[in-house]
Amino acid sequence: MAEDPGSDYSPGPDEEYMSERQLAYFRAKLLTWRVELLEEAQGTLDGLRDSAHHEVGDDVDRATREADQALELRTRDRCRKLVHKIDEALARIEDGSYGYCEETGEPIGLARLEARPVATLSVEAQERREIKERQRLSGAM
Secondary structure (H helix, E strand, O other): OOOOOOOOOOOOOOOOOOOHHHHHHHHHHHHHHHHHHHHHHHHHHHHHHHHHOOOOOOHHHHHHHHHHHHHHHHHHHHHHHHHHHHHHHHHHHHHOOOOEOOOOOOEOOHHHHHHOOOOOOOHHHHHHHHHHHHHHHHHHO
């Protein structure tokens, strides 16, 4: 049973965590997000192709177009990486590990998954990782 993310259903704490219904909900949410990102990426490619065919008169116009294209390519790269994370999350739904912290095995939590459906860490594990990273960076200076 596929759950429509546009339906009135929203996973709640009174349900079994990562029940079939919750998994179907998050699967649908991830698939919808993936389609939107791929459509956006295709629009970016189409826009880059269109702008490549236009002659730009002066150096300022050319520099502006090149800066816009560089920004579009960075945005497209971020979308590509996010699509990869979505694919990984979909694989975790299939293998039964979705919704559980990859470091501790504890539930990530519905609120965090609603906010970031590709999350792999609980809030606490993510905070620990960020603290370690800051310490590593400050020690490198």
